[in-house]
Amino acid sequence: MGMRKNVRILLVGDRSVGKTSLILSLVSEEFNEDVPPKAEEITIPADVTPEQVPTHIVDFSAVEQTEEQLVDEIQRAHVVCVVYSVDDEDSLDHVTSHWLPLVRSSIQGTPLPVILVGNKVDLVDYSTIDMVMTIMEGYPEIESCVECSARTLKNISEMFYYAQKAVLHPTGPLYVLESQD
Ligand code: GTP
């Protein structure tokens, strides 16, 4: 695979998990209570990204966009961040019942890398990582997982770095399997 000249990151997930807040917290380096349903598409210039590649960050809003537009955005993306909220069990259930199958069925050929993002860690004193590990066993396209908070900015830049890295330096379970024999 050749070096990409840009990276297109799409955020999906249930309503209110904090997709728009994550994007705006990254860009403004502070949490804003009042965010629109959908953030404008943002381009981060190469010189301020860890991998020195221009990075487009794309929000999804079920109130402003149709299912058809969502599928179209999935097809244009290089990596998808599937966001759930660590304080909302349903939003994590829907990762496997809805979001991961939707990403799979929207594309043909090479699987699209996925980052699993558990937002709002500021609200809880437990981790969802055990459940996430179980999910990862069934979905090798999940390159990384991260628990973060748009409110406290915890792991926000890491989340976008993992997404960039999944596109530019894909490792993943396939590589691990191949290197075993
Ligand atoms: P839709 O656009 O409806 O799909 O929602 P969304 O996923 O974009 O979520 P949004 O960013 O609008 O956030 C929903 C609510 O959660 C807002 O009230 C945010 O202020 C709040 N929120 C977002 N991130 C965090 C976080 O990390 N911690 C806490 N405590 N609240 C958050």
Ligand code: MG
């Ligand atoms: Mg939103």
